[in-house]
Amino acid sequence: MTELMGEWQALLVLLLAGFLPNEVWRMLGVWLGGGLDEGSELLVWVRAVASAILAGVIAQILLMPPGALAAVPPTLRFGAVVAGLIIFLATKRSIFIGVLGGEAVLLFGQWWMG
Amino acid sequence: MALPSPDSTTWTSPSSAFLLGLRSAATTVLSLVLFATYIGIGALGHDTGFSLFWVLASTVLVWAGPAQIILISMLSSGATWLQTAIAVTVSAIRLFPMVVSVLPMMRTPTTKKSQLILPAHFVAVTMWVECFRLLPQVPRERRIPFALGLGTGFVTVCVSANVVGYGLAANLPQLFGAAILLLTPLTFLLSTARNCRELADYLALILGLALFPLAGMLNTGVDILISGVAAGTIAYGVHRWRRSR
Numbered sequence: 001m002t003e004l005m006g007e008w009q010a011l012l013v014l015l016l017a018g019f020l021p022n023e024v025w026r027m028l029g030v031w032l033g034g035g036l037d038e039g040s041e042l043l044v045w046v047r048a049v050a051s052a053i054l055a056g057v058i059a060q061i062l063l064m065p066p067g068a069l070a071a072v073p074p075t076l077r078f079g080a081v082v083a084g085l086i087i088f089l090a091t092k093r094s095i096f097i098g099v100l101g102g103e104a105v106l107l108f109g110q111w112w113m114g
Numbered sequence: 115m116a117l118p119s120p121d122s123t124t125w126t127s128p129s130s131a132f133l134l135g136l137r138s139a140a141t142t143v144l145s146l147v148l149f150a151t152y153i154g155i156g157a158l159g160h161d162t163g164f165s166l167f168w169v170l171a172s173t174v175l176v177w178a179g180p181a182q183i184i185l186i187s188m189l190s191s192g193a194t195w196l197q198t199a200i201a202v203t204v205s206a207i208r209l210f211p212m213v214v215s216v217l218p219m220m221r222t223p224t225t226k227k228s229q230l231i232l233p234a235h236f237v238a239v240t241m242w243v244e245c246f247r248l249l250p251q252v253p254r255e256r257r258i259p260f261a262l263g264l265g266t267g268f269v270t271v272c273v274s275a276n277v278v279g280y281g282l283a284a285n286l287p288q289l290f291g292a293a294i295l296l297l298t299p300l301t302f303l304l305s306t307a308r309n310c311r312e313l314a315d316y317l318a319l320i321l322g323l324a325l326f327p328l329a330g331m332l333n334t335g336v337d338i339l340i341s342g343v344a345a346g347t348i349a350y351g352v353h354r355w356r357r358s359r
Contacts, residue, residue: 010168013195018185019175021203026234029213033229038218044353048318049346050211054239054306055322055347056329056338057180057208059301063327066183067158068291081300088215088304095243097303102300103293107278110289 080106131256135263154281156293162190236265314353321345
């Protein structure tokens, strides 16, 4: 890619298409949220919206998976995530063990289906 | 590893709070998940012909896994910078409510907004979850240096993983490609679930998953924003309604 565009141009694209689109939201958060009180009722709504948007990102990746994940059948994709969630709940909410469990289901499923 | 108690003398200087933040990043198991994800991003960058420096710069400057995956895959598949910028902007909307909900935990009445810029830059899913878990154990006036140490630690983990992934790229077995890509939805789901405190948070997560496919049918380009605001607002409404009874 960088051979195609040249290093400086690739870095400029990184700033315009990668850095700014993310930083704009973070700085908007500092500007608008930097003064909110921790116990404020508005924060309950903001946190709910943050969780729901993250949930949307999760659903999007599972329904329209990128790259190599698209080659995995939907039942295995969803099955691995559901298994991870169940293991997470069963282990007093350990993210790490849940992630390992979900990944193990995916790898085993891929191996089993050849 | 447990943090010292809030009245411990360890917290008396900002620099030791920074070091405790670094140590927390080094000892949390979520760093292993980040490491694996960023091995994947390093390998993706290598396979699509970006320079190692560019990949490392993207980790430090963008600092959001899904955005980096979109950025690299769209640019390498021939999309223009403007198309890519729009897609990344939409994917980054989540950062706004995350920053808004985490900063009030860090500020004191005398904190200036400029002191919040770097902590806000470090906000991404892992940082968000770990701040909710760890900041309550940190004395309020030391939370900013602690968060800076935590963020610096996570960036260091990811940059190292990029170097490893970039170097290994050609030797990574095909089987692991899908496994690395599954890390993002898995960690996002479990992290968000662990951050749930009240009914509103649980409802938001479940409704957010359920409403996305519906909003997706609208094909607006900002479907995630529509389903997220709708699900979050319904969840908040239920929370208000239950409390008012």
